[in-house]
Amino acid sequence: MERGGAMSGNKSGKVIVLRGRKVVGGCAEGEALVTTQTISGWGGVNPMTGTVIETRHELRGVSFRDKILICPGAKGSSGWSAVFHIARLAGAAPKALLFNEMTTKIALGAVVMRIPTITDLDQDPLALIATGDWVKVDADRGIVEIRKAVAAAGSGALSAAV
Amino acid sequence: MKLTDSEKAMLDGREGPARRKAMELLVRYGEALNVERFVETTNVAGVPGTSNPFLESYYREPGDRYDVIFSRFDLDSDEVIEVPRISVNSCHLQGGVDPENWETLGAKPEHLKISQAGEASAASRGIKILKTCTPYLAGNVPTKGEHCAWMESSAVVYCNSVLAARTNTEGRESTSAAMLTGRIPDYGFHQDAHRRATHHIEVEVPVDDIFNWGMLGYFAGDVVGERIPVLTGEYSQANLIHHKHFGAAAASSGGVEMYHVVGITPEAPTLEAALGGNRPVEKIRYGKAERQRTYETLNARGKDPNVDFVMLGCPHYSLDQIQAVCRLLEGKRVSANCKLWIFTSRVVRAMADREGLTKIIRDAGGVLLTDTCSSISQAVPPGTKVAALDSAKQTHYLPAIMGIEAWFGTTQDCINAAVSGRWNGVAP
Numbered sequence: 001m002e003r004g005g006a007m008s009g010n011k012s013g014k015v016i017v018l019r020g021r022k023v024v025g026g027c028a029e030g031e032a033l034v035t036t037q038t039i040s041g042w043g044g045v046n047p048m049t050g051t052v053i054e055t056r057h058e059l060r061g062v063s064f065r066d067k068i069l070i071c072p073g074a075k076g077s078s079g080w081s082a083v084f085h086i087a088r089l090a091g092a093a094p095k096a097l098l099f100n101e102m103t104t105k106i107a108l109g110a111v112v113m114r115i116p117t118i119t120d121l122d123q124d125p126l127a128l129i130a131t132g133d134w135v136k137v138d139a140d141r142g143i144v145e146i147r148k149a150v151a152a153a154g155s156g157a158l159s160a161a162v
Numbered sequence: 163m164k165l166t167d168s169e170k171a172m173l174d175g176r177e178g179p180a181r182r183k184a185m186e187l188l189v190r191y192g193e194a195l196n197v198e199r200f201v202e203t204t205n206v207a208g209v210p211g212t213s214n215p216f217l218e219s220y221y222r223e224p225g226d227r228y229d230v231i232f233s234r235f236d237l238d239s240d241e242v243i244e245v246p247r248i249s250v251n252s253c254h255l256q257g258g259v260d261p262e263n264w265e266t267l268g269a270k271p272e273h274l275k276i277s278q279a280g281e282a283s284a285a286s287r288g289i290k291i292l293k294t295c296t297p298y299l300a301g302n303v304p305t306k307g308e309h310c311a312w313m314e315s316s317a318v319v320y321c322n323s324v325l326a327a328r329t330n331t332e333g334r335e336s337t338s339a340a341m342l343t344g345r346i347p348d349y350g351f352h353q354d355a356h357r358r359a360t361h362h363i364e365v366e367v368p369v370d371d372i373f374n375w376g377m378l379g380y381f382a383g384d385v386v387g388e389r390i391p392v393l394t395g396e397y398s399q400a401n402l403i404h405h406k407h408f409g410a411a412a413a414s415s416g417g418v419e420m421y422h423v424v425g426i427t428p429e430a431p432t433l434e435a436a437l438g439g440n441r442p443v444e445k446i447r448y449g450k451a452e453r454q455r456t457y458e459t460l461n462a463r464g465k466d467p468n469v470d471f472v473m474l475g476c477p478h479y480s481l482d483q484i485q486a487v488c489r490l491l492e493g494k495r496v497s498a499n500c501k502l503w504i505f506t507s508r509v510v511r512a513m514a515d516r517e518g519l520t521k522i523i524r525d526a527g528g529v530l531l532t533d534t535c536s537s538i539s540q541a542v543p544p545g546t547k548v549a550a551l552d553s554a555k556q557t558h559y560l561p562a563i564m565g566i567e568a569w570f571g572t573t574q575d576c577i578n579a580a581v582s583g584r585w586n587g588v589a590p
Contacts, residue, residue: 023194043537043559048216055562075388075417078313081333082209085235089220103388103417104330104350107194111187112238112335117194 020121033067042079050092069094073101080105184339208337228283236338294507316410358438365395379408383416411554475505476556496527497583
């Protein structure tokens with residue numbers, strides 16, 4: 001499969017590369033939104049806006065629309081996939097998804113959102129990626145490239161991100 | 163994935179376009195889960211083809227509305243295909259609006275119309291319209307080892323733990339696809355190795371009623387999260403209703419899909435058997451302090467003692483529970499300042515009608531409703547500020563969804579509140 005030179009295209013700033021397993025194929029890049037808390041679908045997210053609404057969630061009031069969403073996994077009601085499916089129809093889904101813990105909820109949700117999704121990464125994405133970092137996801141090859149926002153500041157990579 | 167000949171036939175379209183689309187979706191799902199094969203499922207519970215105003219306006223394609231919604235949303239197909247009669251014993255879980263008391267719920271006539279049209283279409287394809295979160299109280303009781311594909315977290319945990327049937331927490335799209343194909347990925351709870359307990363909870367206070375089983379479930383879910391607890395200790399023989407409330411609570415505060423109670427649940431004749439020879443990841447005690455903390459957590463959203471809404475029936479009430487409420491209501495009337503709504507399945511409601519229980523509740527000023535609940539329908543009586551609930555699950559969801567206060571207590575506490583308009587519940 002994929003080999004080491006995958007991220008050689010990087011021109012400036014520090015780039016970190018992670019490798020994992022494809023859940024749903026495809027490629028996307030964008031700004032990271034990271035949470036260390038699992039996400040509820042039904043009753044936890046407004047699918048029309050992609051905003052987290054769960055009372056005690058650290059992302060409460062924040063939308064994952066068009067972000068690269070990085071989270072530990074899914075929790076809560078069996079309506080998870082249907083809520084994220086509706087988010088896709090409403091144009092409020094994330095651009096790509098990286099997560100740590102496999103469940104039927106998140107697997108089915110990723111499938112029906114039809115976004116590039118990777119799990120089983122060789123390093124913890126929650127520890128290595130911060131909100132605002134620029135993340136490139138090549139799910140077909142199972143490769144994630146991270147440009148740290150701070151390291152990239154002034155290099156042009158960040159301004160491209162925002 | 164490794165497909166059998168009949169699975170390949172479905173995927174190739176030899177069983178028609180709907181089964182091809184359903185298999186395509188299940189293969190995408192199976193690959194996402196990284197599994198090699200499917201199990202044959204003989205019992206599916208989902209919400210097939212259920213529509214709502216958003217889906218109605220989003221999918222504007224011509225054609226039979228049920229075919230449009232089912233193929234485009236349930237099967238995630240880019241084209242509309244005709245949905246044939248389903249192949250497997252399948253039922254529709256809770257949802258839609260109570261066809262009799264829809265106005266009480268504040269539903270609009272168009273909601274009722276969408277709901278009833280979808281129901282007729284589902285029934286014409288062979289789907290049983292149980293309209294309940296408790297299919298096991300409405301005639302769908304899977305047998306030990308039966309591979310199921312169920313939605314509804316409280317039903318999933320009951321199916322695995324109490325019935326020893328096997329299901330993961332499935333979603334709308336996977337259950338609808340399973341209804342057509344009789345297949346679901348061979349993952350998680352379908353396999354012996356994934357049914358063993360991971361956490362040991364020692365119960366050190368007596369647990370013998372709905373109130374206490376509900377609190378214990380809420381505590382268990384909170385401490386084990388998505389893992390599998392096994393209980394030993396001071397509980398009495400748990401009946402169906404106790405399991406219903408324990409499991410629903412554990413699946414709300416955490417993501418518990420299976421639990422063991424030593425000496426009671428079928429896969430836990432002994433602690434060792436429940437653990438499958440493994441050592442527990444963690445040993446946790448549930449004593450007076452833990453019980454007190456759980457009670458306080460559940461009552462954290464209760465401030466005002468003036469109660470204007472009492473909601474019972476989460477998960478849907480059984481006939482026994484309705485009988486018990488009728489006894490508690492004897493010679494009393496619901497306060498003019500309070501509403502009493504009790505939710506159940508259509509099957510149980512029909513029995514309650516025959517036994518005169520529906521009338522007893524109505525005469526006392528309450529309503530017996532079906533199909534849904536306040537959280538699912540986002541429906542409380544107009545002006546509701548403070549609710550009283552006997553379900554830890556509903557207490558977990560309703561205040562967050564509706565932005566109201568809520569008290570959690572015994573069924574007796576709730577009926578007292580309905581009659582007096584005041585909360586007088588006390589900690590255990």
